[in-house]
Amino acid sequence: MKKIVLSFIFILAINPFFGQTAHTVNYKELDAYFAKMVNDWEVPGASIGIVKDGKLVFTGNYGVLEVGKKGTADKNTLYAIASNSKAFTSALIGMLVQEGKLNWNDKVKKYLPYFALYDPWVSDEVTVRDLLSHRIGLGTFSGDVIWYKSDLTSEEIIKRLRFLPKAYDFRAGYGYSNVMYITAGELIKQVTGKTWSENVKERILKPLQMNRTITSPKYLDAKGNYATPHARQNNKNIPVVWEDWEEIGALGGIITSVEDISKWMIFNLNNGIIGNDTLLTKETRNMVWTPHNNFIVDHTVKNDFDRHFSAYGLGWGLSDYHGRLRVGHTGGYDGMITEVALIPDEKLGVVVLTNGMKSPIRAATNYALDKMLGVKTIDWSAKLLHNTNQKNTEDSRISERKKKRVLHTKPSVPLTAYTGTYYADIYGNIIISLKEGKLRMKFEHSPDLSASLSHWHYDVWKIEWDKKHAWFDFGTVKFNTDNNLNVKSIDFDVPNNDIFFEELKPIKLEGK
Incomplete structure (x- = not known):
């Protein structure tokens, strides 16, 4: 068992219990659960935060910043959050709609005349909303090989998309598409005259005072206190270099900490209002949290969440969780896996940041939500670790x-x-x-x-x-x-x- 270095902070109370609802939450017990979870999963390190009623009420930090070294994380340690950045992209688009600079149903070719896909008619019909809801007709992750570790500009990437094969009919399926978010980022640049990175800094990071959040690893040394990403090969964690996603940042370029991302979570739980400023109108909030692409839920059997619907909005995943709306996303970066989950009705949110590829993000999120909501829970870590190990064992692609x-x-x-x-x-x-x-x-x-x-x-x-x-x-x-x-x-x-x-x-x- 590797030694776990952990720290936890209780913000709202002197004792380890918090409770504005009928139940209490034992944060020491929660912290101990997370510590064991990180050990069991053999992830190098993790930072976890919980927000409730407008405040960061819990932070827990476990493991190490880099295997073989003694450095440990705190609430200000930086991690790449990858596709959790997509919600920032949809928020930027919403702000431009609010300003009258574009409309959700505008055709993409109005702003990017060179935009083309597998079919001329589809190319002409794709709207801004289509870009953000994974319903273009491309397969999941199709085209990622174009931009991955490449020096191509966003425009050069977009001009190659017409060669990608159709996986399903336009607006008739789901294919998670990073390249469409690259397109959205270039559309933002075309409309504003500024890059996605400049827009996110000016329109979101600065107003929310997310002062340690950056959009490129080239700023890491200036900020300090950052985790190292790790690959996993032969059941061992191996440090790997940071990859710079700033050019394609609209799909996943944000690097942040528990402290900073909690401000983003609270902002969204407050429906886009920060202090006296309304950055996202009611119309924008409803648009991005409205299902645009629905998934089938099996209503013939009981599930762990009492779930009745599951969908994708615009930059956000949507479902119900024990009778409450759940909004969130996950992120996968080279050597870092993360998750953000919100329960808006309860002003509750959980963030899990990890620096390894075998990651317990879903276990930590589900367990924290269950405890905070006071619903009956299970040992999510044990269950999902078993499922993960079994899946890895059954993956015979390489051995075959x-x-x-x-x-x-x-x-x-x-x-x-x-x-x-x-x-x-x-x-x-x-x-x-x-x-x-x-x-x-x-x-x-x-x-x-x-x-x-x-x-x-x-x-x-x-x-x-x-x-x-x-x-x-x-x-x-x-x-x-x-x-x-x-x-x-x-x-x-x-x-x-x-x-x-x-x-x-x-x-x-x-x-x-």
Whole structure:
């Protein structure tokens, strides 16, 4: 068992009990539960906050900032919150609607004439609301391989979206789309003349006095007190570098702390009002918290939340939780997983920030909400840890590929035949070269994805990444030849749940 360094702060009372409702909350017991949870899940560290009735009433900090080092977190420690930033993006759009600078039902092409998808009619019909509700027709995470660790601008990314395949009919399904939020960020820039980052700082962070919150890791050293992200490989946590998402910040660029994000949570629980200033009108609040994309709930069996509906609004997930509206989101960044959950009727909110990929965010959130609401709870940590471990055990994608390796085979062509420039419509150039007798792979816009290739079998080569990556590790490329053994294209196979290299499908350029 690794040693857990923990600290907790009780703000409202001298004793560990708080209760404006009929029940009391034992914060010492809650703190002990979280400490054990972090140990059990083997996540490097976590910072947890609870807001109630306009105040941050609990903060708990557990584990370490970085494995192998002694530093510990506090309520001001910075973490990347990734897709929890999407609610900030929808709020910015709402502010522009309030100012008459655009409308929710405006067509995207009105502001970004180059915007195009898999179908010309769909391209013309996509509205601002469509961008924010994951109903475009693209598959979940489709296109993330375009922007991931790349130096492409938002406009350059958007201009490549027309090559992404349709997954379902327009407005007839759900496909979580980061690239549509990139588009929303560029739309904000076009309307205001300022970047998403500048807008979020001026319109939200400054008024809410979120003074430690930043939109790029390049400001981390100036701020100090920040956690290190960790990948997880072979059941071990491995520190990885911070990735800069500022250019595509509208999908997930905010880096913040429990103290700062609590101000955002309280602001939303107060329906967009801060002090005497109404930053979000009633119309905006209702718009972003109205279901725009509904999910099926099985009404034939009982569930753990007494849930009757589940949906996505605009930048927020929506459901009912033991008879109350639950509003929230999760965030996945390279080496950091986070969650924000609000129960507006109770002026209650929970934030969980972690710096590892095997993360108990949902366990911590559910347990805290249950305790604060006084409803019957279960050992969420034990249940969800069991489910997570079982799922990981059952994930045979990599092991099955390794079993099918055919040893003692040889490539069908000389190594020099593989070299050249391969072009992917959705990305650009991928260069295969031969250096010191080894094949090398370089992504034109993503130097951090560079790798060596080692022979796997036949014309399949294993990718030996130069750097550790949080979302994937094992992968192969297959060089395809024609009947005359001329190398024509590459197929990627990198099993993971988030970055789909198989979408690239690069074709070898003649003469290069």
